[in-house]
Amino acid sequence: MIEGPVVIIGTGQAGFQTAASLRIEGFEGDIFMFGDEPGLPYQRPPLSKAFFKDGSADRLLFRNQDFFEKNSINIKDNCSVKSIDRQKKQVLLDDGDTISYEHLVLATGTRNRALPIAGSDLKNVLALRTLYDANHIRKTAKAGQRVIMIGGGFIGLELASVLREFGCEVTVIEAEKRPMARAVSEQISTYFVDAHTKSGIKIHCNSMVSKVLGEAEAEGVKLSDGTEIGADLVFICAGVVPNSEIASEAGLETSNGILVDDLLLTNDPFISAIGDCASFVHKSSGTLVRLESVQNAADQAKCIAKRLTGTPKTYEAVPWFWSDQGGKKLQIAGLTGSADKLICHSDDENGKISVFAFENGQFVGVEAVNMAKNYVISRKILETGKPVMLSDFEASDFDLMEILKKIS
Ligand SMILES: Cc1cc2nc3c(=O)[nH]c(=O)nc-3n(C[C@H](O)[C@H](O)[C@H](O)COP(=O)(O)OP(=O)(O)OC[C@H]3O[C@@H](n4cnc5c(N)ncnc54)[C@H](O)[C@@H]3O)c2cc1C
Incomplete structure (x- = not known):
């Protein structure tokens, strides 16, 4: 102490x-x-x-x-x-x-990570980290504007959906082959690409921005393949x-x-x-x-x-995270990045999906959209610290709650 x-x-x-x-x-x-x-x-x-x-x-x-x-x-x-x-x-x-x-x-x-590209210091090139940034964005963004997000991570996509709802024409440029690639499975990326595309957001993957166009103010971006896309606002959402x-x-x-x-x-x-x-x-x-x-x-x-204060304990908390995008709630528990096997349960009609992640045959995490129950039970399973095997999820009588009861 x-x-x-x-x-x-x-x-x-x-x-x-x-x-x-x-x-x-x-x-x-x-x-x-x-x-x-x-x-x-x-x-x-x-x-x-x-x-x-x-x-x-x-x-x-x-x-x-x-x-x-x-x-x-x-x-x-x-x-x-x-x-x-x-x-x-x-x-x-x-x-x-x-x-x-x-x-x-x-x-x-x-x-925020600065992008070493020409034009990134022009007026109307924005980023979001602080309350000051958020206030500045609220004052600057106008319905009907053409907006480009450089980076399709969580913050880029959350902001894209908020600006789309507000009435902006939004284009997301993502360098990886899919958005949120560092953080979620391919299934969840695909789910959100579909949802955002339906709402009118354009998403370009495998695309690098080489330059922000404009003299004093941003007027668009140039991609490394030479394509030019016009914009009134450019957001840099390239991680931290x-x-x-x-x-x-x-x-x-x-x-x-x-x-x-x-x-x-x-x-x-x-x-x-x-x-x-x-x-x-x-x-x-x-x-x-x-x-x-x-x-x-x-x-x-x-x-x-x-x-x-005198009670040392090693840090072992199960990680969890959420992201809200266009009325859809993504909830993640555990670390799913190194999974070698995924099991996907979806209810396409109601726009719900859960991806259970496994490594070496053991349950390591869940990614759930609009399926809070799967997320909550999975998190509790992970918090027990007890191993749960892939075979439990593959069983014909699979019931997540029963798995939790069995190990609790
Ligand atoms: C727009 C946005 C949306 C997010 N959404 C989610 C979400 O949905 N779910 C989720 O789980 N997480 C979300 N996050 C992430 C979450 O907010 C962060 O993980 C969390 O804020 C980290 O807290 P922190 O205290 O470690 O760092 P910070 O919140 O970054 O605080 C660190 C502070 O230290 C200050 N500082 C740094 N160096 C010095 C210095 N030398 N002297 C004095 N001050 C200094 C910084 O300026 C900053 O104010 C979001 C983050 C952002 C920006």
């Missing part, structure tokens, strides 16, 4: 949850949080979903100012931490102040990179993020890293992962709050 100040760099999902959970666990020492964005900590997921329609920033806040005051959480916004002095156990702020820590939590998240420089400059180990062990500690026992910025070996898959999800940020924060 530590007593002294805990300093948290980053006031996103992971940083906020760390501070809140420390107080829940009874930590009475000082907590300092520093975030380089303006305002109180807020949720990002609605930015590419409901926020475009309602524009209500207050609803995004995790807690209001009272919460931070009542819980004696010192939070400083618009403040960037410039460096870490591991010898002195201090961080240096951009205003020149230094703050000492007994334990330091790096919750620095990610930033971890904010790990502050860690590597302080001599902490990094590999696609800040490397942490199964307790979420860096190679310095006085510094933890969590959330989107942290890479770790996932317990059940044995692979090095860096997860970009609310679940991972929040659960890792709870895990270190427990450790810092």
Whole structure:
């Protein structure tokens, strides 16, 4: 159990949850949080979903100012931490102040990947990560505009469907052979390509944008095969990179993020890293992962709050994630990326699909669209940590609930 100040760099999902959970666990020492964005900590997921329609920033806040005051959480916004002095156990702020820590939590998240193509700095080339970006998009987008999304990942497709509903002509350009290729099975990609295409969104796969066209403002894009597509707005949705420089400059180990062990500690026992910025070996898959999800940020924060207050436990949470696209809810539990066998159950008439994923004959995850029951039961199965075999899913009397009952 530590007593002294805990300093948290980053006031996103992971940083906020760390501070809140420390107080829940009874930590009475000082907590300092520093975030380089303006305002109180807020949720990002609605930015590419409901926020475009309602524009209500207050609803995004995790807690209001009272919460931070009542819980004696010192939070400083618009403040960037410039460096870490591991010898002195201090961080240096951009205003020149230094703050000492007994334990330091790096919750620095990610930033949008910049595309090294000509024209990407033109006016009307936009991206979405922050509340500021989302407000800017709301002010700039007009119904009837031609919009190009460079990148067909979750955020690109969520934003594409929101803008389509708003009345824009939307084209998605994806470099891979299918959208969301890094994150979901081919069946789920195909499902969403069909759904988006039916709603009027055009999707070009295996296509690279070589240039954003225009003089001062974006007027379209040029693809590497020479095709030109006109646009009034161009969005760069080409993924993110971890904010790990502050860690590597302080001599902490990094590999696609800040490397942490199964307790979420860096190679310095006085510094933890969590959330989107942290890479770790996932317990059940044995692979090095860096997860970009609310679940991972929040659960890792709870895990270190427990450790810092005297109940250390290795981080083993089952990953889960959701994405809302054009009225369809995709829910994922487990890690499905390395699956070698998939079983698909679909109800085409009602637009529902579940894909169960297996590796070496063992159940490793589910991807379900509008099939919440399959998602919930599968997640519970995975959370038991008990092995469930492919043969259980292939049995003629297959019943997911019965599988769960059998192992519970
Ligand atoms: C538009 C959008 C939609 C999303 N939708 C979903 C979804 O549907 N489901 C889901 O599970 N996840 C979703 N996510 C992902 C989810 O929001 C992230 O996984 C989560 O926010 C990660 O939290 P974090 O605290 O690790 O990082 P972040 O939220 O990125 O917070 C890190 C903060 O630290 C700040 N920072 C970095 N360096 C410094 C420094 N040196 N000094 C001070 N401050 C610093 C950053 O500016 C940032 O404010 C979405 C993300 C976005 C952008």
